[in-house]
Amino acid sequence: MTQATVLAWVDAISGDRADGTPLAQRAATTSLYAEVATLLAREGWIANVALLPTTAGTAVYFPSSETVEVLGAFFDDRALARGRVDELRWTATQWRDVRGEPLVWIQDQETTDSFRLMPTPDVGSAAFTYDAGTGTHLGVGFPPNALGVFFAESRIDLPAWLDLPVALLVLAREFSRESDHRDPAFAGTCEQLGRILLAMVR
Amino acid sequence: MATAAGSLITTVLLRVRDPDATAHPRAFVLALLTEAQRCVNGAASQVVETATLTTAPARQCYAVEANLSNALRIVGIRDEAGRDLTRTPWSALAHGNRRWWRQLGSRPLVWSLVGRDLLVLHPATPDAQTLTVAYVKKTATLSSETSVTETTDDVNDFVLALTEVILLLKARRLDGVAGPLGRLAAFASDRLTDPAMQREQSV
Numbered sequence: 001m002t003q004a005t006v007l008a009w010v011d012a013i014s015g016d017r018a019d020g021t022p023l024a025q026r027a028a029t030t031s032l033y034a035e036v037a038t039l040l041a042r043e044g045w046i047a048n049v050a051l052l053p054t055t056a057g058t059a060v061y062f063p064s065s066e067t068v069e070v071l072g073a074f075f076d077d078r079a080l081a082r083g084r085v086d087e088l089r090w091t092a093t094q095w096r097d098v099r100g101e102p103l104v105w106i107q108d109q110e111t112t113d114s115f116r117l118m119p120t121p122d123v124g125s126a127a128f129t130y131d132a133g134t135g136t137h138l139g140v141g142f143p144p145n146a147l148g149v150f151f152a153e154s155r156i157d158l159p160a161w162l163d164l165p166v167a168l169l170v171l172a173r174e175f176s177r178e179s180d181h182r183d184p185a186f187a188g189t190c191e192q193l194g195r196i197l198l199a200m201v202r
Numbered sequence: 203m204a205t206a207a208g209s210l211i212t213t214v215l216l217r218v219r220d221p222d223a224t225a226h227p228r229a230f231v232l233a234l235l236t237e238a239q240r241c242v243n244g245a246a247s248q249v250v251e252t253a254t255l256t257t258a259p260a261r262q263c264y265a266v267e268a269n270l271s272n273a274l275r276i277v278g279i280r281d282e283a284g285r286d287l288t289r290t291p292w293s294a295l296a297h298g299n300r301r302w303w304r305q306l307g308s309r310p311l312v313w314s315l316v317g318r319d320l321l322v323l324h325p326a327t328p329d330a331q332t333l334t335v336a337y338v339k340k341t342a343t344l345s346s347e348t349s350v351t352e353t354t355d356d357v358n359d360f361v362l363a364l365t366e367v368i369l370l371l372k373a374r375r376l377d378g379v380a381g382p383l384g385r386l387a388a389f390a391s392d393r394l395t396d397p398a399m400q401r402e403q404s405v
Contacts, residue, residue: 009237012230012372013368013371013372014372015372015373015374041317044317044318045317045318045319046317046318046319047316047317047318047319047320048265048317048319048320049263049316049320071316072292072293072316074303076304077301077303077304077305078300078301078303079295079296079300079301079302079303138261138262138263139258139259139260139261139326140258140259140260140261142260142304148303150292150316150320152317153317159266159267159274159318159319159340160240160267160340161240161241161244161274161340163237164237164238164240164241164368165241183374185376186371186374186376189371189376189379189383190371192383192387193367193368193371193383193386196383196386196387196390197241197364197390199245199390199391199393200241200242200244200245200386200389200390200393201240201241201244201245201274201275202244
């Protein structure tokens with residue numbers, strides 16, 4: 001499914017009640033689509049995996065611009081435990097300076113959408129000699145000391161079976177916001193139906 | 203038994219009092235029926251098919267849509283010998299072995315989903331394997347009025363109800379929405395309280 005398919009449904013179901021420019025061509029509608037995609041990622045519908053190169057002495061990493069939440073992390077072949085800053089403070093007051101093989105990851109509180117490894121890696125990964133993404137590097141070409149990440153992803157192209165539910169949730173937001181075509185009853189019904197459809201395909 | 207799309211279009215247009223398709227072109231209703239059938243099959247799990255998935259050596263993660271384009275929801279996986287793989291939450295894999303992420307074995311034993319579109323097959327194998335994946339199908343597009351539904355007649359009422367609600371929404375006739383919307387809500391609720399489905403959801 002593409003975003004364009006969903007926005008075409010939004011236009012068709014709205015019945016051109018939004019004056020002037022069709023909804024599908026409005027930046028506001030596109031941003032509402034992104035909002036719904038993020039919501040679905042938070043609710044556990046869409047996730048992805050990334051493999052990141054590590055650098056000795058670098059503790060903070062960032063999976064991708066579509067990351068909504070980090071779900072799990074792996075250093076080399078080891079699954080890292082999720083930790084909290086207040087727990088790490090008890091292990092060492094200067095825990096950010098500890099070097100070694102990472103054992104724990106935490107959601108970083110000082111940078112956006114990033115996560116921090118503890119201890120900070122004292123060795124970097126081998127060179128990535130292939131394209132990033134879910135290619136060969138997750139198989140036999142896995143580079144030692146690379147960082148694997150599962151993350152909830154706000155994806156532009158959602159699976160096709162989410163077309164109609166997503167279109168309805170976009171309509172609910174479009175017709176509940178302040179505008180010349182605001183229609184709370186219509187928006188409420190779209191939200192209700194969109195949620196029913198999500199329950200059906202769950 | 204399946205039903206021709208044209209017959210469903212006529213029925214739903216009668217329900218929304220537009221028998222001549224003046225407000226709602228029949229081609230638009232046909233496109234809606236495609237979407238409605240997909241959602242209803244998602245709940246009813248009526249149309250299930252299998253496809254083969256060839257794994258890559260030493261690899262455990264696979265994008266579902268890229269590898270199984272017709273899959274709406276995976277329901278089971280078998281290996282080459284016909285043995286079922288066990289479904290497990292991915293977060294539980296580390297309980298057995300913190301190094302599961304790169305672990306190799308002679309055959310995959312368990313499968314997990316991260317979200318709905320990332321499949322984990324564990325452990326990885328040194329060589330490619332051919333697995334059989336069973337899934338609830340994303341039903342095909344109804345391309346013309348002579349196309350027939352893949353779901354059976356007993357769920358036609360829900361396909362029609364969903365299409366009817368959308369047409370009423372489009373026409374802003376919200377007073378007529380309550381009936382079909384209530385039937386759909388009950389249908390979705392039945393599915394969510396089905397014990398077999400709850401077990402599936404829990405992992």
